[in-house]
Amino acid sequence: VLLSSGCFAQSDDEEAAQIWVDQYNQDVQGVYFDYVSADWTYNTNITDHNSQLANEKAAESAAFDNQKAIEANNWDWPNFQNESLKREFSKIADMGYAALSDEDFNNMTKLNSNMTTIYSTATVCNKPGDTNGTCYPLDPDLEEVMSSSRDWDELVWAWEGWRNESGRKMPDTYEQFAELLNKAAVINGYADNGEYWRSWYESADFRQICENLWLELKPLYQQLHAYVRSKLRDIYSGHTFPGTGHIPAHILGNMWAQSWLALEQEMRPYPNKTGLDVTDELIKQGYNNTGLFLLAEDFFVSLGMDPMVDNFWENSMIEKPTDGREVVCHASAWDFYNGIDFRIKQCTRVNTEWLITTHHEMGHIEYFMEYKHQPVQFRDGANPGFHEAIGDVIALSVSTPNHMESIGLLPEGADDPEVDMNFLMSEALKKIAFIPFGYLIDQWRWDLFGEEFDRNNYNGAWWDVRCRYQGISPPVTRSASGDFDAGAKYHVPANTPYIRYFVSYVLQYQFHKAMCDAANYVGPYHRCDVYKSNEAGDLLRAMMETGASRPWPEILEQMTGSRNMTAQPLIDYFQPLMDWLIEENADETLGWDETGCPVGSIVP
Ligand SMILES: CC(=O)N[C@@H](CC(=O)O)C(=O)NC[C@H](CC1(C(=O)N[C@@H](Cc2ccc(O)cc2)C(=O)O)CCCC1)C(=O)O
Numbered sequence: 001v002l003l004s005s006g007c008f009a010q011s012d013d014e015e016a017a018q019i020w021v022d023q024y025n026q027d028v029q030g031v032y033f034d035y036v037s038a039d040w041t042y043n044t045n046i047t048d049h050n051s052q053l054a055n056e057k058a059a060e061s062a063a064f065d066n067q068k069a070i071e072a073n074n075w076d077w078p079n080f081q082n083e084s085l086k087r088e089f090s091k092i093a094d095m096g097y098a099a100l101s102d103e104d105f106n107n108m109t110k111l112n113s114n115m116t117t118i119y120s121t122a123t124v125c126n127k128p129g130d131t132n133g134t135c136y137p138l139d140p141d142l143e144e145v146m147s148s149s150r151d152w153d154e155l156v157w158a159w160e161g162w163r164n165e166s167g168r169k170m171p172d173t174y175e176q177f178a179e180l181l182n183k184a185a186v187i188n189g190y191a192d193n194g195e196y197w198r199s200w201y202e203s204a205d206f207r208q209i210c211e212n213l214w215l216e217l218k219p220l221y222q223q224l225h226a227y228v229r230s231k232l233r234d235i236y237s238g239h240t241f242p243g244t245g246h247i248p249a250h251i252l253g254n255m256w257a258q259s260w261l262a263l264e265q266e267m268r269p270y271p272n273k274t275g276l277d278v279t280d281e282l283i284k285q286g287y288n289n290t291g292l293f294l295l296a297e298d299f300f301v302s303l304g305m306d307p308m309v310d311n312f313w314e315n316s317m318i319e320k321p322t323d324g325r326e327v328v329c330h331a332s333a334w335d336f337y338n339g340i341d342f343r344i345k346q347c348t349r350v351n352t353e354w355l356i357t358t359h360h361e362m363g364h365i366e367y368f369m370e371y372k373h374q375p376v377q378f379r380d381g382a383n384p385g386f387h388e389a390i391g392d393v394i395a396l397s398v399s400t401p402n403h404m405e406s407i408g409l410l411p412e413g414a415d416d417p418e419v420d421m422n423f424l425m426s427e428a429l430k431k432i433a434f435i436p437f438g439y440l441i442d443q444w445r446w447d448l449f450g451e452e453f454d455r456n457n458y459n460g461a462w463w464d465v466r467c468r469y470q471g472i473s474p475p476v477t478r479s480a481s482g483d484f485d486a487g488a489k490y491h492v493p494a495n496t497p498y499i500r501y502f503v504s505y506v507l508q509y510q511f512h513k514a515m516c517d518a519a520n521y522v523g524p525y526h527r528c529d530v531y532k533s534n535e536a537g538d539l540l541r542a543m544m545e546t547g548a549s550r551p552w553p554e555i556l557e558q559m560t561g562s563r564n565m566t567a568q569p570l571i572d573y574f575q576p577l578m579d580w581l582i583e584e585n586a587d588e589t590l591g592w593d594e595t596g597c598p599v600g601s602i603v604p
């Protein structure tokens with residue numbers, strides 16, 4: 001209503017809309033609680049019965065979302081004056097997969113849980129040298145082989161066996177699944193599911209923004225790739241590497257070659273100085289799984305955040321059950337949307353990697369708790385990358401030699417430039433190695449949803465991005481259509497988008513820089529530890545409590561002074577290592593044939 005003063009009064013329409021949405025926020029919490037609870041029960045006890053119950057609750061939740069989207073669209077919310085109310089309505093109206101018919105929705109959740117069950121229960125048998133026919137699950141057995149074995153043939157067995165027992169059983173299911181995701185996206189006005197997923201970043205040129213960030217970071221990745229490839233050629237001198245410069249995918253210390261940290265000892269710049277693996281020390285000091293959680297909690301509390309609530313300790317699953325239950329071991333953090341129930345589910349083991357992962361998962365929990373007062377539709381990361389960056393940015397402080405020394409996990413003398421370089425190398429083996437992997441999964445999925453390739457080339461297109469971006473290639477021939485190696489990565493059958501991790505790896509260094517500056521830290525950012533800093537904590541918490549209530553560029557600007565993602569803080573953080581690598585690689589040929597995979601490695 002335009003008043004004589006020229007101001008807009010909140011139209012009574014908006015007042016009525018506010019009353020409706022307040023009621024919505026009361027009702028939706030119970031519906032989401034029921035759905036999340038059933039999903040939790042299935043994830044911590046995989047049975048057909050629990051899968052069925054979870055699918056039923058998912059359908060009820062979708063029916064509720066569908067109904068509320070219809071009601072919300074009775075208002076002319078695009079013309080609301082109240083920005084926050086308009087944003088809330090736009091999220092309620094964007095109903096996602098709830099747009100599907102009951103039949104399509106039920107089919108979609110069944111296909112999803114079929115693939116998740118295949119992934120979570122797959123095992124690999126006939127291990128070289130075994131005589132007892134034991135079959136091994138991914139977590140912990142196959143992951144242990146991938147990180148600790150240096151036997152080429154044993155690594156091929158785990159690498160190929162896992163893909164054949166998990167991904168290879170999914171492509172036809174995935175094809176039907178993708179069709180349903182696209183069907184929902186089109187009903188909601190998107191071209192395909194990829195466009196729907198990208199819409200969460202509220203940037204028209206989001207794909208281009210990511211491509212530019214990748215190109216900025218590629219030189220750093222290429223230096224690390226050349227250095228690691230040279231060292232691996234020595235370790236596996238009896239084997240030939242492709243003449244194209246690709247690294248065989250199974251010898252990088254990880255089932256997906258997404259982290260090369262397991263190679264830390266062989267890659268250490270100053271081998272006679274300490275590395276940063278504190279696993280032995282953790283075990284020597286008698287740490288158990290709970291001890292890792294308490295370490296993480298202590299850091300978040302030192303920044304002014306809340307400790308874990310009582311029911312967190314009662315209801316979380318922090319280790320693989322020994323009572324015969326089949327569980328989804330893949331770590332995850334859960335918001336039950338009632339403002340009081342928050343849980344972590346993970347098959348923790350006492351080692352450095354799980355110390356960091358526990359910080360990552362608890363970062364999600366702290367974000368849930370910081371924004372629990374927000375309307376339900378704003379209880380999300382400012383964009384999904386923000387959610388992935390919280391735990392990791394804390395881990396940047398925890399991982400420093402100084403911090404590890406201050407909590408007694410590293411011996412005295414961490415303050416040494418050569419230890420520093422060893423530290424930067426271990427960080428690069430985790431973070432720089434990850435960059436192209438974090439980028440490529442959704443490049444492939446977006447193109448699949450966009451029908452840039454069909455079922456006969458699902459695996460051909462997968463290996464195309466793996467070879468081109470990561471500079472790795474399959475150690476054994478793979479089929480472009482019969483195999484489905486993307487399905488051997490949890491997030492594909494689980495349908496968890498992945499570009500959020502690429503975004504997080506850029507954002508977390510922007511956050512780290514901002515927090516170190518707020519803490520009046522002086523020195524190189526890779527040595528900064530914000531432990532117990534009120535200023536750093538206030539800055540981070542002010543960002544977290546806004547949830548998804550405003551567009552993320554505003555929230556990023558409030559915290560870092562920049563409205564854009566920028567790779568510069570990440571590049572600055574690793575600059576000392578980059579200089580060292582350029583020197584070290586003086587005689588190396590950088591890079592690999594970026595037109596695709598080595599000839600013959602992928603067959604029809
Ligand atoms: C109910 C629900 O699903 N909740 C979401 C959270 C939310 O959306 O609120 C959730 O818990 N997702 C699970 C996922 C687990 C992990 C993961 O999958 N990591 C990626 C990439 C990566 C690797 C290293 C790293 O340092 C950071 C990321 C991988 O392992 O490939 C495994 C251990 C680490 C994080 C997660 O926590 O992100």
Ligand SMILES: [Zn+2]
Nearest residue numbers: 360364387388
């Ligand atoms: Zn996460």
